[in-house]
Amino acid sequence: MAWTTPTTRSTNDLITASIWNTDLVNNLLALKAPPTASYTFTGPYSTTSTSEVDVDTTNLSLTITTTGGDVLVCWLGTVHMSTSGNCTLNVTMDGANLLSIGNVGQFTQTNLMTVGFTALKTPVAAGAHTFKLRWKVSAGQQANMGSGMFWVREVS
Amino acid sequence: MDVWYDCQQVETLALDAALRAVLGEAMTGISVGAQDAEGRCLRVHYVDLPNPEQEAAAQAVVAAHDPVFLSVDKTTIQADGVDEATITVRAASPVTLDVGGVAVAVELADGVGEVGITSADPQTIFIRVQDADNRCAQVLEVRAV
Numbered sequence: 001m002a003w004t005t006p007t008t009r010s011t012n013d014l015i016t017a018s019i020w021n022t023d024l025v026n027n028l029l030a031l032k033a034p035p036t037a038s039y040t041f042t043g044p045y046s047t048t049s050t051s052e053v054d055v056d057t058t059n060l061s062l063t064i065t066t067t068g069g070d071v072l073v074c075w076l077g078t079v080h081m082s083t084s085g086n087c088t089l090n091v092t093m094d095g096a097n098l099l100s101i102g103n104v105g106q107f108t109q110t111n112l113m114t115v116g117f118t119a120l121k122t123p124v125a126a127g128a129h130t131f132k133l134r135w136k137v138s139a140g141q142q143a144n145m146g147s148g149m150f151w152v153r154e155v156s
Numbered sequence: 157m158d159v160w161y162d163c164q165q166v167e168t169l170a171l172d173a174a175l176r177a178v179l180g181e182a183m184t185g186i187s188v189g190a191q192d193a194e195g196r197c198l199r200v201h202y203v204d205l206p207n208p209e210q211e212a213a214a215q216a217v218v219a220a221h222d223p224v225f226l227s228v229d230k231t232t233i234q235a236d237g238v239d240e241a242t243i244t245v246r247a248a249s250p251v252t253l254d255v256g257g258v259a260v261a262v263e264l265a266d267g268v269g270e271v272g273i274t275s276a277d278p279q280t281i282f283i284r285v286q287d288a289d290n291r292c293a294q295v296l297e298v299r300a301v
Contacts, residue, residue, distance in 0.1 A: 048172040049185030049201045053158070056190035082169060137185070142169050145189070 001029040003067040030067075037062035037131075038151030041077075045145040052090055052136040055145065060133040062152050068126035069156040073098060075133060076116035077148025079107050085141030090134045093121060098131070112146070124154070157205050161215065163188075163198040165248070167223035169293035174221070175200060178213040182206065217290065224251050224285050224292035235300040237276035243283055243296065245269045256281040275300035 006023040009015065039059045047053060054061065064071070073091055081087060086108040091098040098104065104117045131152045137143045163171075166188045175183060179202075187199045200214055224247040233239040245251050251262045253271060256279070262269040273281060280299050285292040 043189055045187070045189030046168045047185060047187040048168060049187060051184035051201060051203075053185075053187055053199070053201050054190075055187075057158070058190060058192070060190075142172070 001026050001033065003027055003030040034154045035064040035066050036153040037064045038149060040149045041147060043146045046142055047135060047137060048142050049136050050139050052134045055133045055135055060150050061130060062150065063128055063130045064152055064154060065128045066124055066126055066154045069124065069154055070120055070122040071124045071152055072155045073119045073121060073131055073152050075148065075150045076114065078112055078114050078146035080112045080144050081108060081110050082142035082144060084110065085138040087135055087137045087143035092132045092134060094129055157202040158199045159202060159206060159211065160192045160196040161198040161200060161218045162196045163218050163221060165223050166198055166221065167225060167292050170223065170288065170291055171221050173293060174217045174290035175214055178217055179210055182210055220290055222249055222291050226283065226292065226294045226296055228296050228298060231297060232299045232301060233275065235275050235278040237274050240272045240274050241298045243271040243273060245271065252286040254284050254286050259286060273298055
């Protein structure tokens with residue numbers, strides 16, 4: 001159920017069933033189930049790419065159709081490097097970096113560890129938007145990703 | 157530019173090195189884990205659209221990939237000649253390990269074999285696969301203390 005911006009009413013306005021259902025029922029339903037996409041993965045994924053690439057072109061590419069507002073983007077996963085070096089993680093929205101700083105984080109540890117990030121993207125125009133989890137490593141390195149979850153949800 | 161290849165078992169760094177040997181700067185790396193619609197799970201990341209010769213060379217390297225996976229149950233042992241670290245080897249074809257400079261043939265059963273390592277003297281023992289090109293880039297380290 002899509003969100004509809006409710007109309008401000010005045011005293012003595014007639015509230016018909018149609019108005020009630022549009023402004024209240026349907027909007028409450030929209031708030032209960034906002035545009036959301038998620039993928040829970042078990043991996044393992046690995047890469048040696050020194051250029052930024054999709055972790056999983058099919059499953060870790062999430063599309064939601066928003067009504068215009070803010071989008072919460074979250075990822076949590078187990079990662080480790082096979083050798084010393086670093087891995088840069090990034091999320092793109094519609095092909096552009098989600099964050100102006102260019103990436104969402106790095107990890108360097110060869111021990112298995114759980115890492116994650118949360119970002120609030122605002123404002124996001126109404127329409128379909130695709131979010132992708134991407135990564136790259138320093139030369140001669142291998143990054144690995146085990147289980148985790150990637151999800152996006154419109155929150156306002 | 158990603159190109160998908162069919163390769164079910166990948167020792168990532170070894171295959172990466174073998175591909176770089178033939179493709180050079182034309183590739184930026186490889187990725188495994190995801191699958192395309194045809195069930196292929198190896199992606200080679202090319203800088204540009206590969207030409208037929210590059211694709212054929214890459215396909216030959218992928219076809220020849222014969223991965224070996226090593227693991228060790230402990231990385232430190234007592235230097236008493238008794239305490240033992242066990243190297244587990246997983247491979248589809250015969251493997252000879254280089255254990256501190258000594259060649260050790262691994263007996264495989266259903267693709268799995270084990271090698272025990274002891275040391276009477278304190279030392280660091282490096283374990284790698286002999287003739288490791290396009291097979292295994294792993295180097296294990298066991299410290300006898």
